[in-house]
Amino acid sequence: MTSEAIRDPKNDHLLTPQNATFIIIDYQPVQVNSIASMDRQLLVNNIVGTAKTAVAYGLPIVHSTVNVKTGLNKPPIPQVREVLKEYPTYDRTSINSWEDTEFVEAVKATGRKKLIMTALWTEACLTFPALDALQEGYEVYVVVDAVGGTSAAAHEAALRRIEQAGGKLISLTQLLCELQRDWKRSDTVPDFMRIFIETGGTPGLQFNADKNE
16 A cells, blocks of 8 residues: 655656646637547547646646637637636647647747647647657657547548557546546545546546545
8 A cells, every 4th residue: 555656757658747748739619510530529528628637737738729810710619718718829820730830839848758639630730740749759649539530530540640650549537547646646636536527437436536545
């Protein structure tokens, strides 16, 4: 029942609140409404849960939108805006956010090499910056149940391409557990449980979490 000493959180090979950055790209109405690879409401629930996780664990957050300033597209959906209202957005015209100067500068300014990436669509606005980031030596972690494509085939092909290039596929629950790591880190347990339950987890875990078992 004795936990080992906390590893160096900056150099841990697993994700920690001190070594990872959360990237969220293009959760705007047109993109959300065109998703066909999963249930759209589930997608919204999961990206909101992922964003809440990033906020709860204090990750740097880089939030990008496309074509809002040009008037060709709407701002992010209200559910995402509510969670990330304290964070700036980097608007761009490029499909590939890695080809936008301000976006890349924001990512590099975090000083972190582990990038937790989410975007719509999987086959374009996620794949392209993921491949570029991998090429530049970053580690990319895709939250697979919080991203989507215009078809199941397009989504799956995109995930395979990212994985073949060295990207890592994770889920929202895995992300929560990896950042939490130990129930004895009690400050974040209430946020863990709230997000877990809001995104479909069983409330039955509450007792064990409260007891630090």
